[in-house]
Amino acid sequence: MIEGKSTILVVDDEEQVRKLMRRILEESGYDVDTAANGNEALDKISEHSPELVLLDIKMPGKSGVEVLHELRTSHPDTAVIMATAVGDVNVAINTIRDGAYDYLTKPFNANEMVITVERALERQRLIQENRDYQLNLERKVAEQTQLLQQQLRELQAIIQELQAFAYTISHDLRGPLVTIQSFARMLRADLEEKETGRVDEDIRSIESGITKMQRLLKGILEYARIGRVVEPTENVPFREIVDETLQQLAEQVGASGASISLAETFPTVYADRTRMVQVLNNLVQNSTEYRDKNRPLTIEIGHSLSGGEVVFFVRDNGIGIKPDTLKRVPQLFYRGDRESRGTGAGLAIVKRVIEAHGGRMWIESEVGKGTTVYFTLPGKATGETHQGRRSAQEAP
Amino acid sequence: MTKSSTHSKRILIVDDEPAIRQLCKRVLPEEGFKVDIAANGEVARSLIGEQEYDLYLFDIKMPLMGGKELYELLQETHPRSATKVIFMTGSAIGKDTENFLKSSGRPVLLKPFTTEELKTMIGKALREIAK
Numbered sequence: 001m002i003e004g005k006s007t008i009l010v011v012d013d014e015e016q017v018r019k020l021m022r023r024i025l026e027e028s029g030y031d032v033d034t035a036a037n038g039n040e041a042l043d044k045i046s047e048h049s050p051e052l053v054l055l056d057i058k059m060p061g062k063s064g065v066e067v068l069h070e071l072r073t074s075h076p077d078t079a080v081i082m083a084t085a086v087g088d089v090n091v092a093i094n095t096i097r098d099g100a101y102d103y104l105t106k107p108f109n110a111n112e113m114v115i116t117v118e119r120a121l122e123r124q125r126l127i128q129e130n131r132d133y134q135l136n137l138e139r140k141v142a143e144q145t146q147l148l149q150q151q152l153r154e155l156q157a158i159i160q161e162l163q164a165f166a167y168t169i170s171h172d173l174r175g176p177l178v179t180i181q182s183f184a185r186m187l188r189a190d191l192e193e194k195e196t197g198r199v200d201e202d203i204r205s206i207e208s209g210i211t212k213m214q215r216l217l218k219g220i221l222e223y224a225r226i227g228r229v230v231e232p233t234e235n236v237p238f239r240e241i242v243d244e245t246l247q248q249l250a251e252q253v254g255a256s257g258a259s260i261s262l263a264e265t266f267p268t269v270y271a272d273r274t275r276m277v278q279v280l281n282n283l284v285q286n287s288t289e290y291r292d293k294n295r296p297l298t299i300e301i302g303h304s305l306s307g308g309e310v311v312f313f314v315r316d317n318g319i320g321i322k323p324d325t326l327k328r329v330p331q332l333f334y335r336g337d338r339e340s341r342g343t344g345a346g347l348a349i350v351k352r353v354i355e356a357h358g359g360r361m362w363i364e365s366e367v368g369k370g371t372t373v374y375f376t377l378p379g380k381a382t383g384e385t386h387q388g389r390r391s392a393q394e395a396p
Numbered sequence: 397m398t399k400s401s402t403h404s405k406r407i408l409i410v411d412d413e414p415a416i417r418q419l420c421k422r423v424l425p426e427e428g429f430k431v432d433i434a435a436n437g438e439v440a441r442s443l444i445g446e447q448e449y450d451l452y453l454f455d456i457k458m459p460l461m462g463g464k465e466l467y468e469l470l471q472e473t474h475p476r477s478a479t480k481v482i483f484m485t486g487s488a489i490g491k492d493t494e495n496f497l498k499s500s501g502r503p504v505l506l507k508p509f510t511t512e513e514l515k516t517m518i519g520k521a522l523r524e525i526a527k
Contacts (some may be wrong), residue, residue, distance in 0.1 A: 170487075171487065174508050175415070175507065175508040176415070177487075177507070177508075178508035178509070178510060179415040179418075179419065181510070182419055182423075182510060182511050183418075183419075184420075185511070186422060186423075186511075191520075198422075201418075201422070205418050205419075205422075207416065208414065208418075209415060212415070319459060319460070322459075322460075324490060324493075325457070325493055327490075367460065389504065
């Protein structure tokens with residue numbers, strides 16, 4: 001035995017035999033203890049849990065067979081080799097049926113004894129290894145199962161999202177399709193009835209249906225492109241995101257007559273720069289789109305500290321959103337105004353990008369007062385602030 | 397439905413969706429109806445104040461003043477007219493709207509609808525009202 005000595009308990013009522021066996025086994029490198037009767041044996045086994053027990057069958061008091069029976073229930077892992085006189089071989093054979101590994105007949109042949117002990121211990125070791133292996137396997141299977149279940153849950157969530165997506169797409173595309181279908185039919189009828197004066201109007205209606213479909217498809221594409229992962233994230237001064245957005249929207253903002261005010265400083269965020277520009281772009285566009293025509297539009301882009309986290313916001317004094325529609329607004333293709341030029345995907349995109357960054361987005365709005373869209377970006381930003389220039393479109 | 401039986405019927409259509417207005421403006425006069433069309437609740441409100449219609453088609457979802465508000469206005473000012481309302485709505489509606497539509501007991505025309513569906517719904521509603 002290389003790794004530590006195996007421990008063996010020799011149980012025999014004859015002291016001579018115990019001594020002899022101890023000597024032989026110790027010479028073979030085992031750690032040997034002895035017991036003179038069945039009860040002493042059971043005590044020692046309970047105390048030291050030897051790996052192997054050499055058990056004499058015939059002993060005064062508790063016999064070896066009785067000890068074996070008790071051991072099978074209390075120490076099923078302990079290997080047992082029975083020792084018997086030549087005349088008792090039948091009893092010995094029966095003990096194998098009861099769970100003994102083998103038996104030795106007295107007088108002992110030292111070599112045979114050592115070999116039998118070695119084999120018994122080897123078998124015991126294999127059983128133990130096999131058991132460890134199985135336990136390990138079960139643990140691994142449990143781990144894998146857990147992983148698979150988690151992936152399954154994620155997949156189910158994706159499927160659910162896809163189903164909702166497919167439903168929204170098919171439903172929303174049906175609208176313009178019905179328009180196109182209706183006016184195509186009318187166009188045919190007008191041509192048949194030579195009502196040429198109406199042809200132009202029919203075609204215009206068909207064209208507007210097509211434009212609407214194109215817009216929807218553009219929104220779907222934009223939304224689908226976000227994917228589930230936002231990458232690569234980097235430390236970006238938020239001010240750069242603001243500037244890039246306002247540059248992109250210069251024309252639209254100018255046309256809306258909006259005055260834009262910005263926070264004096266902005267923190268640096270850990271985010272996907274392109275996606276964040278997309279977020280701000282959508283929010284500012286919404287503000288220009290849903291402005292109140294009765295007053296000049298103001299848009300404020302800023303941030304505040306709330307509960308230890310930075311909350312960014314885009315605030316306008318536009319028409320506002322009714323409370324009952326507020327929760328539907330971030331849904332894909334919901335549009336507050338059907339005549340708006342938006343795809344309806346804007347806030348759905350914003351929400352998805354922010355959530356992909358691990359953040360939250362929410363809206364506060366009051367009809368006739370305006371709308372504020374808030375969002376957080378919990379990424380590990382360095383927290384430094386970036387001194388910004390005042391925007392050219394800044395209110396005086 | 398024959399044209400002679402409906403030639404005098406006046407219908408008010410209120411919808412912020414241009415395609416729907418276009419469709420109604422086009423289809424209903426051909427059926428012999430006199431049609432007024434409003435693109436939002438504000439315009440509709442003034443039309444409602446000016447005259448009574450034989451049938452009202454209100455879109456549920458409109459900015460500021462929606463079909464629900466118009467219906468409630470009718471209930472207050474022209475209770476008899478409130479029984480001549482058909483609502484139009486997309487299928488994506490919230491629980492509140494669903495409950496409102498149920499409790500109003502008024503017919504609902506689901507969008508998008510074909511010209512046939514529109515004509516059928518109007519014919520059916522007019523027959524109900526005539527009873």
